[in-house]
């Protein structure tokens with residue numbers, strides 16, 4: 586069992602848990618994730634690692650309460666425990682000195698990108714971060730990103746019907762006025778797809794952290810398969826980072842929405858195309 590050392594409500598339906606998991610904390614690297622099961626009869630859900638404390642032996646996860654399993658997880662009290670916390674899984678983010686890196690972050694992925702931005706900053710990059718969130722009320726983690734970015738832009742907009750291009754205008758403005766060496770995007774698949782098509786026009790290498798449906802997280806079930814450069818890849822072991830310009834976004838979006846009609850979502854703002862916010 587894995588103890589919940591502390592929990593905080595960051596925004597409506599957004600929860601931060603600090604979990605006692607020394608073996609995961611010892612090996613965690615930016616961009617990796619864990620698979621969590623609340624109890625022995627629960628389903629397995631992948632959650633990005635938002636931070637870790639190797640001395641304390643704790644790992645931070647931030648999740649959006651969107652349905653039955655995440656509601657069950659949110660209900661676990663401080664001092665309570667969960668059955669499984671497996672990780673770190675996936676390949677770590679590629680960290681290097683690229684130059685100027687623009688990070689486009691959507692939804693609750695602010696949590697995921699923070700360790701990646703911190704590592705990129707430590708490697709000597711200039712970081713420009715764009716956060717896209719439905720409303721000011723759903724915004725969280727911006728102070729943390731402001732402290733580790735050279736510039737931070739916050740974009741809000743109603744995405745009830747289509748989580749499209751609120752980030753595209755500010756992104757274009759940056760690409761037209763700055764020499765940008767790399768773009769990293771993480772968030773709803775629709776947003777990442779748009780970011781990808783925009784940066785392709787500018788010929789800028791773009792990395793997307795993909796979030797397909799997952800089950801085992803170890804490359805055996807095949808559920809997380811994505812098509813990248815015409816080849817089938819498993820996001821859990823070959824990713825989650827991929828060259829965004831090589832991703833088959835149409836297939837990814839179709840696979841992401843496979844069960845959206847069956848899931849009773851508690852999310853107030855949800856895109857009708859990618860079922861995310």
Ligand code: FES
Nearest residue numbers: 802804806807821
């Ligand atoms: Fe099963 Fe990736 S989640 S192969």
